[in-house]
Amino acid sequence: MHGPKEPSPPNPSPDSESLVKRLAGPSTTKAGLAKDQSEINRVIAEASKGSKFYENEKRKDRDLTDRIEKILKYRDEVLRGVDIRSVEQGVDQLLVKLEAQRDLSQAIVHVDMDAFYASVELLDNPALQGKAFAVGKGVLTTASYEARKFGVRSGMAAFIAKKLCPDLILVENRFHRYSEMSKRIMDIFRRYDPDMCAAGCDEGYLNITAYCADHRLTPAECVQQMRDSVREETKLTVSAGIAPNKMLAKICSDKNKPNGQYELEFEPRAIKAFMHDLSIRKVPGVGRVNERLLDSIGIKTCGDIYTHRGILALMDKQFGLHFLLQAFLGIASNVVQPGQREERKSIGAERTFTPLADTNRILQKLEEIAAELESDMEHGGWTGKTVTLKFKLDTYQVFTRAKSFDRWVSTKKEDLFAIGKELLIPELPLTIRLIGLRVTKLKDLRAELDSKVNGIKRFFQSAEPSSPRKRRRIDTEDVGDLPDEIEDMQLSQDGFMEVMPGFHEDNEADEDDMHASAPADDDDDPIAVKKQHLDRQATPAPNKPAFTRPRPPMSAPAPSLASTSTSPFMKPTSHKQRSARTAQGPSRHSSSAEPEARPSRFPTLAHPGAPEATAIDADAEEHTCPICGRSMCTDNQGLNAHIDFCLSKSAIREAQAAASIDIGQKLMPSARPSGSAPGFGKPKPEKKVRARKR
């Protein structure tokens, strides 16, 4: 289009080093990088140039640069007139205390499938063997090792990947397949630790201490055997790391990837030596931003943490001293537990689309999201008290708007849509490329159901078989015998979760339900889609006997490594939000300007179509079944029998249908009950460590 030799200005504002690196994506440093990363980065920056995405990255890069500048200024201030030596001595004492908490008694393994999605695709299509190919459509979820040589990475836009590797073959995701394989693999892992913790669909943590003792194996032998089993049974390869805690094991699993394993010596000296030269970026929890932040004060490796311990202590707020000291020492949690359903904190759905400015079209997207969320919530058996709307402008700036309620939010799509609409409308007009809804302050309806049913059964069982009570009014006094949840039921009102919407999902029965997608991918991958039904594993069926693996007796103290969370660093002291109006930013409506601008009431929520309340109809002569909501004239025995019947899958389905709950034909993946988060140093109520001598 232009003439040959476009004499463009010699240097049209060259991208800063940090920006070029940022554009290269988050998974550059963590994975095996290609030989000439800077050339690759140049190509990426070139291909991105001028796009809105690029401009947004540039903005974020600028913001971070400003933030660092402020931090450095603050550092200089804080250093004035401080005896850094004495500060360092204080830190040294803290290090001694931390060191005393080191626990080397457990053999922890991190297993990580090699290029999982790509390997599965290869398995099903051998023609891809040896080819540079990638999985994904608009954005890649993973790339074959051949493709990685070109700099193709997960998370990368497909068109960029094509520029780096013109012959790249693109394969679409088949999440159903990945879930299937994931399940098989996890089952193999569970033979070695029934309490293993899945972290996404392609990796997990195990405590093999007991298994090794019981089978007289060294950890390395055990892991080799496990990896052999996976390979034999699935034709897929897995890498593994063996170490005394989860953080170290995770770092180690990357050491001999692909198809390799690495064991770290269980000795403080060896561990500290291992950490000393390790890039700080390898520490889980240190991402691109914190890497740059730390770099600004001279910290690139974990060994540098000690060198700069003085300033880190003085700026604990900014950097998170405790977290970094633990990284320096190589100390972290060694507790491996399967994900608990109760741990779930939120459930949501979001979707990207071609930017829309038309209100009606935007609302249509919102409605679709509401429908997805309804499905997920009902399948999962969740409700909550806070709804958060998320939207991303065509400038890639992201905003959230939330609203909390006193009551449990209805999971009906009409209601979710109405709430979302109320949050969104005041912000318009805007041009939006993503919209999402999330519900927090969750309540686990499934657990509530269990407790309710059991409570009711206990209640009636404890009563005289045919006592005069049976016809008595069951009022609040009597309710005192019942779990609190039952009272909740009665208190619920229109528009909000009554009780038991349609949920209680059927297990193995419907294959279609398994279409869920899979998450995390290999090595360095930032890409993940909705998780699969790990519910099954995480929430054992009520009657399923607890697996009794020979657990070592508890004796060792919990390794108190609790400490901080995964996000140890802080933001700039006062990073003021860019002014609302500028750049098409949405307004912070009514916060202070017009306090009573809108009624806080929620008119649209009351939906007449709501399923009849399942509250216990205490006043009636007859009983109302807490499961299906039907009334019936019967005695306690009869009610009991009915409840049992009602609990059967088919009966529950029937109850749902009767309650006119439209439980999706929609094949929405049911959400995973969290619990896969490794959490290296969470102060979570981790159970005691299983102590066992190695």
Add this chain to the structure above:
DNA sequence: GCGGATCAC
């Protein structure tokens, strides 16, 4: 409690 940010997968 809300909104922005960071991170993992």
Add this chain to the structure above:
DNA sequence: TATGGTGATCCGC
């Protein structure tokens, strides 16, 4: 020809 989705956590306000 157009850079993802789910969930968690922290911080300042």
